[in-house]
Amino acid sequence: MYVVKKDNGEKILNVIIETKDVENQTSLRGIELAKIDCARVFFNQLTIDGYKVEFKTQLNNKKIRQIIDEALQL
Numbered sequence: 252m253y254v255v256k257k258d259n260g261e262k263i264l265n266v267i268i269e270t271k272d273v274e275n276q277t278s279l280r281g282i283e284l285a286k287i288d289c290a291r292v293f294f295n296q297l298t299i300d301g302y303k304v305e306f307k308t309q310l311n312n313k314k315i316r317q318i319i320d321e322a323l324q325l
Contacts, residue, residue: 253265262301263303264297266304290306294306
């Protein structure tokens with residue numbers, strides 16, 4: 252991930268999307284669920300710190316395009 256600082260001072264956080272390549276959450280190993288929970292807490296703290304971020308869970312490659320399209324519409 253990286254932060255872009257605009258000329259007006261606004262900071263935008265850009266994040267790389269990671270896939271787990273499983274069909275549903277019950278297919279995930281416990282360690283993968285823990286990683287997702289940690290990421291959710293991290294993103295929550297970024298929001299508290301004033302960054303405009305979103306956390307979206309995606310488990311397979313099929314949903315990546317949908318997430319990107321939604322982000323571009325913001």
